Each structure stands twice: as C-alpha cells, then as structure tokens.
Amino acid sequence: SNPVAGLRVGVLFDELEQADPEVQTAVSNAVQVLQGLGCTMGEAELPTAPYSLGAAYAILSPEAMAYHDPLLRQRGADYPVDVRRRLLAGRFVSATGYVNGQRARQLIRREVNAALEEADCLLLPTLP
Numbered sequence: 001s002n003p004v005a006g007l008r009v010g011v012l013f014d015e016l017e018q019a020d021p022e023v024q025t026a027v028s029n030a031v032q033v034l035q036g037l038g039c040t041m042g043e044a045e046l047p048t049a050p051y052s053l054g055a056a057y058a059i060l061s062p063e064a065m066a067y068h069d070p071l072l073r074q075r076g077a078d079y080p081v082d083v084r085r086r087l088l089a090g091r092f093v094s095a096t097g098y099v100n101g102q103r104a105r106q107l108i109r110r111e112v113n114a115a116l117e118e119a120d121c122l123l124l125p126t127l128p
Helices: 013-017 021-036 049-078 081-092 095-118
Strands: 008-011 040-043 121-123
Touching: 008 021, 008 095, 013 021, 021 040, 021 121, 049 081, 049 095, 095 121
Parallel strands: 008 040, 008 121
Antiparallel strands: none
16 A cells, blocks of 8 residues: 555645755655645645745744853853854844744745645655
C-alpha cells in the first residue's frame, strides 16, 4: 500500500518562479515523483507569503529579546557575539512594528489554512 497515494498537493508556483534554477529543478523533480506515487497536484497561492519574513522579524526579534534580556544583563559575555547582536536588534522593533507583525501573521495563517482546505499539503521551496 502506498501511504501518499491520493494526497492533494498544492504547489506554490509563484514561489517556485523566484527560486534559483537548481531549486526549481529539485521542486519539479519532487512534483514528478509525487505524481508517480499517486498524488494529485494542483496550484496553490499565498499572496501574503512575501510578507512572512518581515512579520517573522517583527515578532521573533522583540520576543527573543524579552526572553533573554535578564540573562543578557547578568551574563551578556557568555553569549556569542553574533547571537548577542541579533538579540539586541529586538530592542529596535517598536510596539507598532510588533503589532503589525502579529496582524500580518494572522493574515498569513488564514491564507495558509484556506490553502490547506483545498490541499492536504503545500509544496514550495523553503529558501530560494
């Protein structure tokens, strides 16, 4: 028995078009393999996907800073310099930026959930 036969796979072609040629080839090969295993391929769209990196930064940076702030104050030298710099950058995200990041997150989440009503899973490159 084939455990993936019959799965509906939503392919995000817009994201694929922006990827490097090697990544495009790898995803295209995955599409062919999945079709060969009996998956149904269809197009999926996530128009808010380009905002996900900004939303992630606006949310993760201040949350990480808030979590690590007490330890940074007490034992900052114990943190590697690159980690300390990334954490400290969270101090520069305003409350407005954080709230807007959370709003974008909700829009992105709704969009992903809607796409997953039409497909069992989504196929896209995670990095270009």
